[in-house]
Amino acid sequence: MSTDSGPTAKRQMRIDWTRVMDPVALLRSAGSVARTAQLLERGLTRRTLAAAVQTGEIQQVQRGVFALPDAPPEFVAALTTNSLVTCASAARHYGLWLLHEPTAHHLTCPGGRCAPHLNHHRRRSVPVDRRLPVVGLVDVLIHALHCLPPVEAAVVVESSLRRGDTVRTFLLDRLQGNRNGKARAALELVSGCAESAIEVVARVMFRRTGYFVETQVRIDDVGRVDFVLEGFLVVEVDGDEFHSTREARNRDRRRNNELIARGYLYLRFGYGDVTFRRDDVLEQVRTVLSGRVVR
Structure with missing residues (x-):
């Protein structure tokens, strides 16, 4: 041999x-x-x-x-334009929450120029991904804060902070100066304690109305609830898939009964309510709150 x-x-x-x-x-x-x-x-x-x-x-x-x-279309767009994927187009690849899928690719393009149908982001401050054509996670967050509507940007950043990828001060250090005012305002909407994208939207919506809003409140014999408004109205937001089984429905009934017994009122809203029917949600909240003396 x-x-x-x-x-x-x-x-x-x-x-x-x-x-x-x-x-x-x-x-x-x-x-x-x-x-x-x-x-x-x-x-x-x-x-x-x-x-x-x-x-x-x-x-x-x-x-x-x-x-x-x-192949992901955004990756194809990046390589065919010698660019890197960022912002909303990179969110899913980093496992971040996204309220709406982007309608156009978000890229960082060479020489600061992208095709008109692309969303271009200029600055990069951290190393890029070594395997995929995407910018570093911190730059994805910074670009989202600059580019997306404030609530949508907050959703992206909230998921990253909640996961412990980075901290608010690290992002804030990169958002100094007059040109970063919009991004800093969006970062102010982030708390890092929400358990879903829709909770971020609801939290911002309720606080903008001027209500006193407590988030992720633990109540004895009930557990943790998403929101308590004005000290007595419990509001929970979720998708129907989380409460579609008999066991889940029975648990919800027990929780609701215990809340009523403890003097709370209760409302539950789904993803579609908070995303597409916000006026109806706020009207129901106002109706319930008007039945008691608000703090």
């Missing part, structure tokens, strides 16, 4: 490896879209790449850029 370990054997081992290299798996590990040089550096041969394109497993979206058929 040959034990040759010289240059010829090493070349043969390299060739054998590239023969079994899975181009789809390799591209998937790079975010489903990559440049030719990146794929070649990781051991893929041009012949294997061309064969995968021929079979339709991989698509050549432009010269020097290859993608899987299901």
Whole structure:
């Protein structure tokens, strides 16, 4: 049995490896879209790449850029414009909450210029992702605070702070100066204690009405509730999927009964209520609060 370990054997081992290299798996590990040089550096041969394109497993979206058929459109847009994904377009890739999906890609573009249909963000202050074409998490948050409507920006940042990715002061240090006033105002809406995106929206909505709002309040024999308004109105917001089982409905009834027994009033709203029917929500809240002397 040959034990040759010289240059010829090493070349043969390299060739054998590239023969079994899975181009789809390799591209998937790079975010489903990559440049030719990146794929070649990781051991893929041009012949294997061309064969995968021929079979339709991989698509050549432009010269020097290859993608899987299901590649994230924002990643494709980034590589075809020599850019990086950020803001709302990068939120999902970092596992952040997002109130609305972006209608256009948010990118940082070379030379400060992007196509008119793209949302361009200029500044980058932290290292970018080493594997995917996205900016660093802190820059995603900073760009969101500058770009998105205040409540939507607060939703993105709230999820990151709640998870412990960073702290408010770290972001605030990067938002000094007159040009950052809008971003600082959006950051003021963030508390870091909400358990869902819709809680952030509801908290801002209630506080803007001038009500005294307590969040994440623990009540004996009831547990934690989302909000207590004016000291006696408990408001909870959630999606229907969290309370669709018989066990969940029974638990809700027990909680509601205990709240009434303790002197609280109670309202529950779903995602659609808080997102699309805010006037109706506030009218119901006003109606309930008007039945008692408000603090």
